[in-house]
Amino acid sequence: MAIGSGLGAQLGIAAESTYGTFVAPTKFIEFTKESLVLKKTTAQSAGVAAGRLVALSSRRVVTRREASGSIDLEIANKGMGLLLQALMGTTVTPTQQAATTAYMQTHLLASVAGKSLTIQKGVPLTTGTVTDKSFVGCKVTSGEFSCEVGGMLTGSFEFDGKDCDEAQTLAAASYSNMSPFHFGQMALKTGAYGTETALDGIRKVSVKFERPQDVERFYANQSALKKEPIENDQVKISGTLETDYVATILDDLHTSDGATSLVWEFTGPIIASTYAETFRITLPAIRLDEGPPTVDGFGVVKPTFNFTGLYDGTNLPKIEYMSTDVTL
Template sequence: MAIGSGLGAQLGIAPEVTYGTYVAPTKFVEFTKESVVLKKTTAQSAGIAAGRLVPLASRRVVTQREAAGSIEMEFTNKAMGLLLQSLMGTSVTPVQQAATAAYLQTHILADTAGKSLTIQKGVPLTTGVVTRKNLLGCKVISAEFSCEVGGMLVVSFEIDAKNCEETSVLAAASYPAMSVFHFGQMGVKLGAVGSETARDGIRKMSVKFERPSATDRFYANSSALKAEPITNGQIKISGSIERDYVSTDLDDLHTSDAASSLVWEFIGPEIAPTYNERVSFILPAVKFDDAPPAVEGFDVVKNGLSFTGLFDGTNANKIEYMSADITL
């Protein structure tokens, strides 16, 4: 019997073969908050019948079913591969590094057609009985990564799903030993592609990927359920940097509107000699959008800059993830 509170909750995921068809969870992730729930559209008959003052319950129908919400978590050194693949789109096989226990995943930005997940969440009753909610056809439509002074690298995934059902059995959760990436491991570099240099004074950083998708593909002959979302707009990459005003370098990039390659990475403990746990967000062309810093009082002047990630015509936007995970 589980604890009758959020302490007894669980979240399992598995890649689907067919969009919206249940696959038993094979990997369990630790999370801090989730809100992925069933959404239904109903229609109520309004037929006039002499003397009837209240609509008939039997004449209310469900015309559409779907699910949506977000999952928030700390970014860990294991078990993030499936979610990264669902966000970025490329089919990834971890590559072993020089016969060591280190495996590199390279998630290059691509279309996400065919990349859907079953997400099963276990939600405890106060009695300790854990109810199951199987979210089918889950697509990651956006994700925001952020880290600040004294904090951990955290991520929020926005999920769109085909349906929610409660018939399949609750899987038994198991978790590998994991650690988190944090501010003490964070580095930010800018410059020409391949020769970026570390920048000083940065206190907070975030990067967001947004994937415009047609999530309203409800058709006849589909039992009120939608077809797999299709990309219907260019991917938006954006972010922000909060920095003490220690240099004019980012200010100059804003003034000139020149592009710079941005590498935001976290380097953890060694897995094997020369191979460390790592996650790197590699954006080959960013341009800064905000105005130069302003003096707002006696305190140290801060430079809050937002940026847009673009394509330099050659190098791909990508996320690299080095871990001991042999599979996603």
């Protein structure tokens, strides 16, 4: 029997082979907050009937069902592959490094067609009984990563889902021994692609990937459920760099509207040989939109630069993830 509060909750995920078809969870993620919910649209008959003062309960119908919500979590050294794949789109098989227990995942930006998840959450009643809510057809519509002085690397994923199925068996959660990436492991580099160098004065970084999709594909013959969303706009990549004004590199880029490659990475303990736990975002071209320094008092000048991630014509944005995970 679980604890009858959020202490007894769980989240399990699995990649779907067919959009909206339940797959029993294979990975269990440690999360800080979630808001996945069923959304339904109803219609109420309002026909005139002599003497009837209140609409009939039997004449209310559900005309469409869908799901939506988000998951917030700390980005850990294991178990993040399925979420990264659903966000970035590339089908990834972890690549063993030499003959070690280290495996690299390279998530290049690609179409998210066919990339959907089953997300099963267990919600405890106060009695300790954990109820099942299995969300199927979950497509990632955005993912944002952030880390600041003294903090953990966090992620927030937004989802659009096909339906909520409450008739499944709640999987027994199991967790590997995971550690979060954090500010003490963080590095930020800018410069020409492939030869970026460390940038001083960085206090906080955030990067957001938005995957616009048509989530309104409700048709006849679908039993009030949607078909798989289709991408309907270009990927939006944006972010912020909160800094102390220790150099003019970013300021000059803002003034000239010049492009630079950005590498944001976290390097953890060595897994084996020279291979360390790694989380790395590479944006081959960013341009700064806002953030020229201003003086608002006696303290250190602290400009915040907002940027847009773009395509340099050759190299795709990517997320690299080194862990001991043999599979996603």
